[in-house]
Amino acid sequence: MIELIRTNDAVIISFVESLMRDAGIVFFVADQNMSILDGSVGILPRRVMVDADQADQARRILTDAGIANEIRRK
Template sequence: MKAVLETNNPVLLSAAVDRLAQEGIASVVFDSAMSAIEGSIGAFPRRLMVAPDSESRARWALAILAREVESGALARSITAMDDDEPAR
């Protein structure tokens, strides 16, 4: 397995796992149980792992995700989805 992301940010990790799944890339989160040991203070980053033959595709998909996050495109698409929901 190859690490393609190390982060303490659970939202970013979730978005990365989802993006890889959309691209058909299987991934596994390592070190998620460390929060029980560390007291959930975020001292140890979680690692997103992929098979060695998927590493370059995974890095490409995560680079696009990073650009979307930095540009605000991801936030705009989430807001647009919220706008489509029926009023309560």
């Protein structure tokens, strides 16, 4: 799996999850439980990971959704 986005913004994470789910793209939110360790201060970003073979499609979806600035570059 490769990292698609990394952010502290729970709204963006939720939006990306929804987009990936709707498109049938396999994804995983890494470091989701790390926010418990930081006391929910939001200093530890979460990462949305996707299968490498679906990465280009996932990037296109985020670009079409207007959040291309969130995409992690290779």
